[in-house]
Amino acid sequence: MSAPARTFTVRNVQLVRALFAAAAAAMITFSPDHSAAIGLSVFSGFAIATALVLALSAWLVLPAGGRWPYVMLAAVDLLAGMAGGVPAWRTNDVFFGVVVAWGLITGAIELIAGLRARRVGEQTARDSITVGAFGLILGVALLAIPAGLTQPYAIKDAGEFLLTGIILGVGMFGGYAAIVAVFLGIAGLTPQRADAIARASENERSASEIAPGGER
Numbered sequence: 138m139s140a141p142a143r144t145f146t147v148r149n150v151q152l153v154r155a156l157f158a159a160a161a162a163a164m165i166t167f168s169p170d171h172s173a174a175i176g177l178s179v180f181s182g183f184a185i186a187t188a189l190v191l192a193l194s195a196w197l198v199l200p201a202g203g204r205w206p207y208v209m210l211a212a213v214d215l216l217a218g219m220a221g222g223v224p225a226w227r228t229n230d231v232f233f234g235v236v237v238a239w240g241l242i243t244g245a246i247e248l249i250a251g252l253r254a255r256r257v258g259e260q261t262a263r264d265s266i267t268v269g270a271f272g273l274i275l276g277v278a279l280l281a282i283p284a285g286l287t288q289p290y291a292i293k294d295a296g297e298f299l300l301t302g303i304i305l306g307v308g309m310f311g312g313y314a315a316i317v318a319v320f321l322g323i324a325g326l327t328p329q330r331a332d333a334i335a336r337a338s339e340n341e342r343s344a345s346e347i348a349p350g351g352e353r
Contacts, residue, residue, distance in 0.1 A: 147261055150194045151325035157186045159318035165311030173232040176307035177221040180236060183314065184218030187211075206250035206265070213242050229284045229303045236310055237279045244272025264324045268317060275313040282306055 161183040168175055188211045195207035217239040220226065251265030286302035 145194070145197045147198055148325050148327075150190065150198060151264065151321045153190050154187060155318045155321035155325055157183055157190070158314045158321065162311050162315035162318055165307060165314070171304040171307040173229045173303050173307070174224075174227040176232050176303065176310060177227045177235070180232075180239075180310060181218045181221035184214045184221065184239065188214035188218060206246055209246050210243055213239065213246070229306075232303060233279055233282070233284045233306055236306070237276045240272045240276030240279065240313075244269045244274075244276060247272060261324075264321070267320060271313060271317055271320075275309065278309055279306055282309070 161179050164179045165171070165176070168179075191207045191214065192211040195204040195211065199207060217235055220231070220235050246269070247265045248269030251262045251267075251269055254265060255262035282302050282305050284302045284306075286300070286305070288300040289297060
């Protein structure tokens with residue numbers, strides 16, 4: 138007996154993740170305030186929303202043996218989002234600590250999952266590897282920014298300004314979100330790459346319904 142076709146696939150997950158990343162990038166880009174409070178509030182919403190989508194998708198999209206990346210990513214996203222959502226904790230040090238840890242951990246999970254998927258020939262492996270690499274790059278880049286950096290500068294005919302570590306950090310997270318949004322959006326709109334996972338999942342489920350001696 139064949140399994141019913143899935144209406145929600147890996148391609149849909151990629152598009153929803155791209156939408157959340159695009160929203161985070163837009164909020165940071167068009168906000169004149171790049172403080173830790175704004176950066177963590179945007180990050181918190183982005184991380185928690187992504188966690189909910191990944192948690193649901195682990196059961197709606199992936200087969201039983203392949204759910205671990207989404208489950209782990211959802212757990213890390215939720216914990217980081219909740220930490221960033223506490224108003225009293227929205228300081229420069231907390232921003233760097235939370236986002237650096239989140240970028241390194243989620244980046245490593247996606248990278249490992251992508252490398253494992255590539256070994257078995259899954260066509261979405263490259264997407265996971267690339268997004269994982271983006272996360273690791275974000276974490277390393279934020280580590281290189283001194284949280285207490287204060288650098289005054291002047292622009293002719295515009296006045297004097299102050300560049301700080303938190304402005305750079307929040308802006309870097311916004312840049313990361315924009316890049317991920319574009320990449321996942323393109324990946325999600327390429328059916329033959331993302332839908333291969335869904336077809337493989339359906340084939341696996343159909344095969345599991347067939348007993349050794351024949352069809353149940």
